[in-house]
Amino acid sequence: MASAPKDWFFKEYRDIFEKTGEVVLTYIMRCGTDGxxxxxxxxxYLRNLPQESTANFNIRIMKKMKPLDSKELHEKRDKHLKKLFNSTELEQLEDDPSCDNCDISLLCKIIRNACEKVSDDDKQWSTESTEMEYFVWKIKCRRNNIIHKKIPKIHNEEDFNKEIDTLTKLLMKTLEATKTRYERDEDEFASKKGEVLEAISDTRKEIQQRTANIELPHFKEEAKxxxxxxxxxxxYLDPLHFLSGHENNIVDVQTLFSKTDMVKxxxxxxxxxxxxxVIKVKTTLSHPGVKHPQILLIEGDAGSGKTTLITFLVSEWLKDECDRRMEGLDHYDLLLRVVCREENISTLDELLKQVLPRFYIKYGSYLVPLLKTCKVMFLVDGLDEMNDVSDKLVKNILSEGKECGNFTFVCTSRPDRVLDFKRKIPGNYQIFEVRLVGISQEERTHLVVKHYEWLTENVSDDTDHPKNSDKCISHLKDVMKKIGWMELFRLPLNLLFLAVVFHYKPTSITDNLTQSQLYSLIHVWCTQKLLSRLHRTLPESKCIQKKVDTVLKVVYEVALKGLLENRIYLTGNDEDLLSSCCTSQGLPRNEVMPAFYSMRRKVVYMVPKEEYFFPHKGFQDFFAAQHIIEQLDANKEGDIRCILQNNMPGHETRFEPHRNMLCHLLWLVNQGSLANKAMVLQEIIDLIKESGINYSSEWLSVLADMVPHHATLQRIAFHIKDRFDNKNSPNYKEVIKITDSTVHAAVSLLPLIPPCTVMITLERSSDVNLRDAIARHKLVHLWHDFVHPTTGATSNSLLHQLKPMNPRPCKESNARGDHSSIA
Structure with missing residues (x-):
């Protein structure tokens, strides 16, 4: 490295050579002096060797001397010792009986003279062979060359690694020869070999750390x-990348981002x-100076704004520190982003090679150690959308970072995938969780108006609808006053959809709009845009609508398969199937694919690559439900479970991740006219229950998306009664909460279920008559926040409606709303 001191690599090589060489030679010495x-x-030890010893120290004396008595032998050995070892060496050997602190030079002398079964022939030591003596001589010569700097110059990392590889091979051969010479146990040999390799690895890590300390100040600034x-x-966001066909309508996230509700x-x-x-850095109890790496898990439903939040974090980090609004970003030196649905690399090393190519060339294998000395935030978007490669990447980064207290991971996921991810996290991570609730009622009108203004200014369309006029915006605000409170508009994605529908077909927006209906409107609009383009490019083609419908059946089929395999990207087989269908119908693939899929162009190692993805998890759910409807038309038995299992052979289907798809399916069947409709509806309700729904309040939320069929109500009532009949169930004494979103559903369901406790919380005026619905139930709480529910009515209208059921008069608040507690 250009900034490393002169001879730095040489000094580091000398250190690792001496440390590992001493380990190997000490092992030989102990094998040869086993007694x-x-x-x-x-x-x-040498003075008291038995006369039959094969140590060269003993043989030399015995060859030159006639048989001696013990006193004479001892004197001769004492004299010979002083010839072999100087006074300094003898003093060291006296102070260090174990010889643990001997250097390579002294160890070589000990091996040659004190070890059993060692040749005293100089030729055997210096002639190349596979014998132990030759390798020990090589180590000693290498040591002398290092001391006198006669080895080749080591100027850079490449030279250093080459010399280390040579050293490692020499040491391994030396150990093999030692094992053979002294017939050592295989387990002992493997243990010593591992010790030497570990010593090399540890020393390399120390060197990398020292390298990082030298390079760190320059690295942080340049890498940032x-x-x-x-x-x-x-x-930048492209909010309509899955709706606008060929158009590329990117916008800075700061333009559209709105305040988002979150809970800890x-x-x-x-x-x-x-x-x-939320992230609080802690240190380990056993090592007070060592910090834990942290993970902040942000979970939220599909469409709740997880990707937008991650994009906003990136945007804030790109600003100058003085301009940032996001608190805490100033703590981090570097920021790395992982988009799980897109990644095609599987290690942190490869990620750095891709995002820091110039630094990878400069630092090579030192890049990861350098990174570990920095305060790094990893933004991991879409844990629930991981493919096989990005799954390996996230695991690798977590493994690399498990000892790095400077690493923080901010990860997003749908709730149903969080538990699976937690099981993969190494034990020493601190985990914090935040739930993305969505957009507050106060912010929704503001956000949908911003989306609408962006749409009318930036997106071309084929309608005559006036653009961005004050009158249109005023009308949109009036629409939001009527329907903006609905639970479905908690999700920013649905607000975007509403802006799109209002821009292109405002008359389709009704006061009882549901989420599935909104998805259906957007899907119809996408299809109509495609048809409009096809009529221009294929003016003579007939039955274009029928051909598109045929392709859509394949789109739906591919969606269900991807959903069950937990992926949103199209496989090669998926694309082949769609391309084949387009060809057979005479439709241009390059027109059809962008109408229903998001296409991302990226450059991977200088090679351009195009990949198609399902437009959005919410849309994938809707498309998958459409495919099941198609299958039900052909399969009059209505066996939905069988359809799901046939698309996921060999795997047990879990219904919890597919609850949203099942709710879309319930709406579609409810809207349709299947001959076996009642039976199909009952099966869907059974599957939704298996997805984890238990509470009656949850069933009310499911029903809020439709005008329910009587078969749906009867089956839900059956499941609620079944649980109520189980006196040991922890859910036995349940409180049903009725809100503005579920008040209509409550009128339908409550008369059919066993008596229970009811709480009513309403913020909007309603003409729904709850009297009969809750007649059999115990009302314990009533809260409403409106002054004049209907023309000519009073703020007491809801109280008067329910009063006959109350054992004593209700208390009415004089504040903004009416807050009544009913015993």
Whole structure:
């Protein structure tokens, strides 16, 4: 490295050579002096060798001398010791009986003279062979060359790694020869080999750490600039990328981002600009100076704005520190983003090679150690959308970061995938959770108007609808006053859909609009846009509508298969199937595919690549439900479970992740005219129950998306009664909560279920008569927040409606709304 001191790599190589060389030679010495105690100094050991010893120290004396008595032998050995070892060495051996602190030079001398079964022939030591003596001699010569700097110059990392590889091979061969010479146990040999390799690895890590300390100040600043250049386009959204066909309508996230409601694990709300404050850095109890890496899990339903939030975080980090609104970002030196649905690399090393190519060339294998010295935030978008490759990438990054207290992961996911991810997290991570609730009622009108203004200014269309006039915006605000309170508009995606529908067909928006109906309107609009383009490009073609319908059946089929396999990207087989269908129908693939899929162009290692994805998880659910409807038309038995299992052979189908799809299916069947409609509806309700729904309040939310068929109500009532009959169930004594969104559903369902406790919380005027619906139930709480529910009525109208059921008069608040507690 250009910034490393002169001879830096040489000095580091010398350190690792001496450390590992001493480990190997010490092992040889102990194998060759197996009878020596670690508490007996070497000189004493040699003085008391038995006369039959094969150690060269003993053989030399016995060859030159006639048989001696023990006293004479001892004197000769003492004299010979002083010839072999100088006074400094003898003093060291006396102070270090175990020889643990001997250097390579002294160890080589000990091996040659004190070890059993060692040749004293100089030729055997210096002639290349596979014998132990030759390898020990090689180590000693290498050591002398290092001391006198006669080895090749080591100027850079490439030279360093080459020399380390050479050293490793030499040491491994030396150990193999030692094992053979002294017939050592295989387990002992494997253990020593592992110790040497670990010593090399540990020393390399120390060197990498020292390298990082040298390079860190320059690296942080340069890498930050490089990452900001790389992420500059990541601050843009393309809200209609899955609706607008060929159009590319990107917008800076700051333009459309609105205040989002979030709650912490304790259910307390937190400002979206303060979510990083949730992370609290702790240190380990055993090592007070060591910090844990952190994971902030942000969970939210499909369409709740998870990707938009991650994009907003990127946008804030790209700003100058003085301009940032997001608190806590200033703590981080670097920011890396992982988009799970798009990744095609599986390791942190490959990720850095892709986003920091110049630094990868400069630092090579030191890049990851350098990164670990920085405060890094990883933004992981869409854990629930991981493919096989991105799954490996996330696991690898978590593994690399498990000892890095400077690493923070901000991850998004749908709730049903959070538990699976938690099981993969290494144990030493701190985990914090935040739930993305959606857009508050106060913000919804503001957000939908911003979407509408952006649409009318930036997106071309084929309608005569006036654009961005004050009259249109005023009309949109009036629409929001009527329907903006609905639970479905908690999700920002649905607000975008509403803006689109209002822009292109405002008359289709009704006061009883439901989420499934909204998805259906958008789907029809996408199809009509495609048909309009096809009529222009294929003017002579006949039956275009029928051909598109045929392709749509394949689109629906592919959606269900992808949903059950937990992926939103199209496989090669998916694309082949769609292309084949387009060809057979005489439709241009390049027109049809963008109408229903998002296409992302990316460059991977200088090679352009195009990939298609399902437009959005919510749309994939809707398309998958459409495919089941198609199958039901052909399969009059209505066996939905069988259809699902046939599309996922060999796997048990879990229904919890597919609840949203089943709710869309319930709406579609409810709207349709199947001959076996009642039986199909009952089966869907059974499957929704298997998805984890238990509480009556949850069933009310399901029913809020439709005018329910009597078969739907009867089956839900059956499941509620079944649970109520189980006196041991923890849900036995249930409180049913009725809100503005579920008040109509409550009128339908409550008369059919066993008596229970009811709480009513209403914020809007309603002409719904709840009297008969709750006649059999116990009303324990009533809260409403309106002054004049209907023309000519009073604020007491709801109280008067329910009063006969109350054992004593209700108390009415004089505040803004009426807050009544009913015993």
């Amino acid at each position: 020596k105690s670690s508490t007996v100094p070497l000189d004493e 600039n490089e990452l900001q250049n790389h992420l500059n386009l990541a601050k 694990e304790d259910n307390n709300h937190i400002e979206y600009l303060e979510i990083l404050k």
